[in-house]
Amino acid sequence: MLVKFALIGLLGIGAQWIAWRTGKPAIALMLIAGVLAGPVTGLIDPQRDFGALQQPIIKLAVAVILFEGGLSLNFRDLRHAGPAVLRLVVIGVPVGLVLGTAAAFYGAGLPLGISALFGGILVVTGPTVIGPMLRSLRVPARVRDTLKWEGIVNDPIGALLAVAIYAYITYIGPDRSAIAIGLDVAAATLIAGAIGVGLGFGLTTAFRRAYIPEYLKAPTVLVAVIAGFVAADLIKHETGLITVTLMGVVMGNRQTQSTAALKHFKEDLAVLLISGVFVILSATLQWEVVERFQARFLIFLFLLLFVVRPLTVIASLAFSKMPWRERLFVAWIAPRGVVAIAVTSLFALRLEDFGMKDADALVPLVFGVVVATIFAHGFSAGWVARRLGIDKGKGEGVLLVGANAFTTALGGALQKMGLTVMIADTAKFALRAARKQSLDVHQGDILDEVTQDTLDMQQFQHVIAATDNDSYNSLVCADLGPEVGQDKLTQTGVDETRLSRRRARMLLEGGETVDELQVRVAAGWAFGRTRITSVFPYEAYRARLAPEAEPVAVMKPDRRLLLFSTTQRPVVEPGDTMLTFAPPEPV
Known part of the structure; x- marks a missing residue:
């Protein structure tokens, strides 16, 4: 197992280094590295190598990644991007859910319940992909901040939508009620949010009053992130994502003398985790899964890229102060990453155990979405920014x-x-x-x-x-x-x-x-x-x-x-x- 961990780290960081040297999208190269190490050569088989530890490893890694994302969210960024982010959450999420559901139902031919669950998951735009992509682009601050905030805020929302829809479509009983399920999820979300805010305020207060020595601050934060995530997840699955995100936002905006050092530590840790998680997830792709990818799924991918995302953003940002060129760029950029794969894989297994028809189509479909969006958006983002006239060019x-x-x-x-x-x-x-x-x-x-x-x-x-x-x-x-x-x-x-x-x-x-x-x-x-x-x-x-x-x-x-x-x-x-x-x- 130690050899496998070393190999995963080598492939992930190696892909990041090659991306830095060549200017190519890091996520795309990590995806290729994982596929080569997994289904092509068989060097890494996560199910064989890690067994039951695979899902906990990925979930905890995602928790730390989202916490780091929350830590990087500064309320000052919302001076220009705030209205756009609010519209993309309040208007964009329900519009994206409806359009994504319709695309999965009519395009991929999935049952309505599974289509709704998958549509809920796909409102996310992975911060694990957006971050490396924005690092290689020079676009206006409003565009950069909008995409960054949308990716981090919508990730837990997408997961919670999937939780609610899964509970609804799998509930057995005469008194199935969307309102009751919604209230249950909302209550769990509030509790998870309270845990995250409480941990954030508690830790920053302890840091300011010197209750924790300097050398223990970073380890304490890491343990608190994991503990908060697990505690909220015990209440209801996936609500831990809300906990760690809000905890990061609170700590990122309540400055202490250790904030800068903690951010640097978490950024380094997030780079390592993103590299490892992407290699692991892409290595799980088996040829049997690829063979289940059907031609009708291509129709869904086309609708997702050229209809669902553009219409969602256009509807959300209509009559906003964001210039139309920037709106078009945001409408094109929506790569999916770790959270989409992890959450979809989890619910696919549960739906298969429940005996839901076509549940086995979710895994190849989500990998198709991730591969298509990463390559389409990752390799075209710079070109699209230049064509729209919002690319500031290479810093000279x-x-x-x-x-x-x-x-x-x-x-x-x-x-x-x-x-x-x-x-x-x-x-x-x-x-x-x-x-x-x-x-x-x-x-x-x-x-x-x-x-x-x-x-x-x-x-x-x-x-x-x-x-x-x-x-x-x-x-x-x-x-x-x-x-x-x-x-x-x-x-x-x-x-x-x-x-x-x-x-x-x-x-x-x-x-x-x-x-x-x-x-x-x-x-x-x-x-x-x-x-x-x-x-x-x-x-x-x-x-x-x-x-x-x-x-x-x-x-x-x-x-x-x-x-x-x-x-x-x-x-x-x-x-x-x-x-x-x-x-x-x-x-």
């Missing part, structure tokens, strides 16, 4: 933290190379020189959470911390590292007499401090550009460079900017453009 900008003579001169030079430059500083007066050069400026502390929420960090390919405070520069790089990636962070050199610990790579081969760089600017040093060609190669450029001058960066033909640092020397080729910081020529 540079953020300079700290307004001073050096950063203003550097920003001006980068702007002349065609790059977008922004200088951030807390002092309005310090930004005057940058404004005079028509550089974008941001007044505020870059470490402030509100600033990070309002500033799209994906627009920057580099963040250079160059304030006159070495410790603050290091703190900026340490704080932004998990969000933007350490490879995008650089700081000016540090004064070793004041700071011995380095947080990021240091700008320039000599690693000069910002004070030394400002002295050089005052002495007449300036930035210059040099085109590298086959006639004038990099070696000739270095030979003609003044002894004191330093190469700062090289810009590739695709507008990638590679910085020179104390530890890195980019490869320079013909067609590249060098940026040099050099002293004035002697008179």
Whole structure:
């Protein structure tokens, strides 16, 4: 079993890495990896390898994933996306349920009861898929926040709809009542919600009052998530999803000194769990299941992709303030993931045991939905965003933290190379020189959470911390590292007499401090550009460079900017453009 766990982790994380290197949808690659390891080669057979532990493993993983999703939901995001999210929940869920039921009944030919149950499940848009997909796109914040909130909020709603419909269609007795079943599910939901809110408030209060030591906070939260999920699930199946989601939302919006560290821990854990769960679930797909996939199911998939989702979103967002281009994009994006497969598989087994006709069609059908939506939406999302004109393009900008003579001169030079430059500083007066050069400026502390929420960090390919405070520069790089990636962070050199610990790579081969760089600017040093060609190669450029001058960066033909640092020397080729910081020529 240990070998299987290691193999699942290797395949999942390997697929994520390949997706990062190639820009392909991570979920699609994990799906392929699971199919290759499962039905194709037989290396992994979850039923054989894990037996009765398979379902609990998946359910607990989904609980942690949804908690992490709730933890990432910030009420500030609802300033622009709030009305759209509310409409997609209040209007979209019932419309999606009705249309999904009709598609399953008329398209897939399923009985009405099973069609309604499947339609209820399919109101979900998996956050396990939306997250990795949005990570590779640069779309407006309103679109991103709408899709993120919809995915996380609708997941437990879809599961609860399935619970209610299952209870109704399997109830045996003379007094079957939709109202009574609805009230029963509603009561269980309220209890589950109360458990989640209570745990969220309790833990954040305990953290604020230092009742729990720092090293026990992350383990305590993880245990509380599992315990809360199990407790609610004992009351009624699938209500635990409500518990963990609300618990995450409460903890994410009741800030403590440990919130940032907990978010980073949960994000790392969620990436690992998503990788593992997708490999396991796709490995469960057997050839017998594939053979049960019938031609009529293709009609259902067509209706789901091109009728159900578009009509649901159009009806929900009609007369809203969201621009029509953004509405069309949201109407197209609705991939399904872990929750859809896990919940459908669970109810398929129960319905088969109950003797319900065509219940065995649910498993191949849900896998068809997941595969179709992941590939259709995952591979087309970028293309659709570009066609609709809402794609902001690849982040090519540079953020300079700290307004001073050096950063203003550097920003001006980068702007002349065609790059977008922004200088951030807390002092309005310090930004005057940058404004005079028509550089974008941001007044505020870059470490402030509100600033990070309002500033799209994906627009920057580099963040250079160059304030006159070495410790603050290091703190900026340490704080932004998990969000933007350490490879995008650089700081000016540090004064070793004041700071011995380095947080990021240091700008320039000599690693000069910002004070030394400002002295050089005052002495007449300036930035210059040099085109590298086959006639004038990099070696000739270095030979003609003044002894004191330093190469700062090289810009590739695709507008990638590679910085020179104390530890890195980019490869320079013909067609590249060098940026040099050099002293004035002697008179």
